[in-house]
Amino acid sequence: MTGPEERPGVADGPAGGPADEPRTGVEGSAGPGQRRSGLRNPERAVRGLGAGTLALEALVLLLAIQPIRVVGGHLSGAAIGAIVGLAVACVLLAGQMKRSWAWPAGTVLQGLLLLSGLLHWSLLVLGVMFALVWAYALHVRRVILG
Incomplete structure (x- = not known):
């Protein structure tokens, strides 16, 4: 039996077999036109x-x-109430991310945080920052899930 050092041009792959052997399984499951994210469970x-x-x-x-x-x-008390209410809504919504309505609800939540900027200017600043972070998360979601 000859080893890889005795067979020029054939290298061992990560599983110990020759690198040029076809592989089966999840790695090759992306069909034509589909992008693979490299994640086991992209959802x-x-x-x-x-x-x-x-x-x-x-x-x-x-x-x-x-x-x-x-x-x-x-x-003001209204601003503190808005902050606490939005924080509670964020936690509740974080637990519901399996639901189909959760991502649009998260977008609405960002809009509510922006609107709370009418109560205090610093809430508007936080709203802009988190709206940008949420927009990036939506972009990553679109890229990964297609």
């Missing part, structure tokens, strides 16, 4: 991206209350 990865984005948004919103009050001036 799950995208759901995780959306849920992580919303969870981070909720955390930032809740942690921003005190600095906004100290640095940004007076923060």
